[in-house]
Structure formats: structure tokens, C-alpha cells
Amino acid sequence: YAPGTPVAPVAAVTPVRPGLDAGRYWAGVAATAVVAALVAVVGVVVLQEILDVDLVVQDVFGTGSExxxxxxxxxxxxxxAGALLQLLVVTTPKPQAFFGWIMGLGTLVLALLPLTWTDVATSAVATGVVHLLVGIAVWSLLTGVLSRTRRVVPAR
Structure with missing residues (x-):
């Protein structure tokens, strides 16, 4: 910079905040829930009905069936997970990183938990596999939903 040299004006920066297209986002969360339910159904059909492996399930909802x-x-x-991801988007600087860690560790816990419910390793591992597949489906689908519904909005 030399004295007397004209300097270009700096454009005003409009503050922004992260946001979501909420309608499309929650439609994606609902579709993710349907896929997760179907993954569970397929897991039960393949493992319990076709391969005749008894699954070990804690029926905390009182449904009466595995x-x-x-x-x-x-x-x-x-x-x-959809609500958590939305919360992370509006409150944290790297929401996908935090979501990935939370989902990864949560899925791991849910996959290992059946090992504490029974001494029958085959049943525990089979149930853990169903939990693992549901967690992976939810994690991957919601990450994709976020990438298609995320937007930046002007700060108020």
C-alpha cells in the first residue's frame, strides 16, 4: 500500500445464522423413521423367522412382540436423532461432526447392550446386528436429509 493509492471499499457483511427448511427436513426425518422401522422388520424376518435365531428384546413399550x-x-x-440434529444445527459450530460422534457412540452402545441381557451369544449378537443396522440407516439418512435441507438465513 502506497500513500495516495485508492482503496476499494469493503462491502458490508450481513450476519447469518444456520437454519433448515423445516418442512422438508421433518418430511425427511419421517421417511427416515419409516426406513428404520423397515430395517427392524427385515432384521426380525431374516434372523428370527428364516434363520430361527431367537432375538433378545427388552419390550419397554409393552408391545408384546419382538x-x-x-x-x-x-x-x-x-x-x-432428527430432533437432536436440528438442535445441533442451530446451536453448535460443527453440527455434523457432533452428530456423527453421538450417533456412532450411541449406535455402538445399542449394538452392545443385548450382550448384557442374555448369556446366549447368538441371540445377543443377532439383536445387536439389528440395532447396528437401524443406527447406521438413521445416521446416514439424516446426514443426507440435512445436506439437502440446510440453508443460511440472515441473523435478526
């Missing part, structure tokens, strides 16, 4: 308990659990996981 399949219904896994389906309800899968739907709830998808909805809670």
Missing part, C-alpha cells in the same frame, strides 16, 4: 418392540424403538430413535 418385532413391534424393535419397530417402535427404531421409529423413536429416528425421531429423537
Amino acid at each position: 418385532m413391534a418392540a424393535l419397530v417402535v424403538g427404531a421409529v423413536l430413535i429416528a425421531l429423537v
Whole structure:
């Protein structure tokens, strides 16, 4: 810079904040819940009905069946994960990184938990595989939903 040299004006920066196209985002969360439920159904059909492996399920929802308990659990996981991801988007600087860690560790815990419910390793591992597949489905689908519905909005 030399004295007397004209300097270009700096454009005003409009403050922005992260946001979501909420309607499309929650439609994606709902579709994710449907896929998660279907992953649970396929897991039960393949493992319990075709391969004749007894699944070990904690029926905390009082559904009366392994399949219904896994389906309800899968739907709830998808909805809670969707709400968590939306919260992270509006409150944290790297929401996808935090979401990835939370989903990864949460899925790992849910996959290992059946090992504490029974001494029958085959049943525990089979149930853990269903939990693992549901977690992976929810994680990958919601990450994709976020990438298609995220937007930047002017700060107020």
C-alpha cells in the first residue's frame, strides 16, 4: 500500500445464522423413521423367522412382540436423532461432526447392550446386528436429509 493509492471499499457483511427448511427436513426425518422401522422388520424376518435365531428384546413399550418392540424403538430413535440434529444445527459450530460422534457412540452402545441381557451369544449378537443396522440407516439418512435441507438465513 502506497500513500495516495485508492482503496476499494469493503462491502458490508450481513450476519447469518444456520437454519433448515423445516418442512422438508421433518418430511425427511419421517421417511427416515419409516426406513428404520423397515430395517427392524427385515432384521426380525431374516434372523428370527428364516434363520430361527431367537432375538433378545427388552419390550419397554409393552408391545408384546419382538418385532413391534424393535419397530417402535427404531421409529423413536429416528425421531429423537432428527430432533437432536436440528438442535445441533442451530446451536453448535460443527453440527455434523457432533452428530456423527453421538450417533456412532450411541449406535455402538445399542449394538452392545443385548450382550448384557442374555448369556446366549447368538441371540445377543443377532439383536445387536439389528440395532447396528437401524443406527447406521438413521445416521446416514439424516446426514443426507440435512445436506439437502440446510440453508443460511440472515441473523435478526
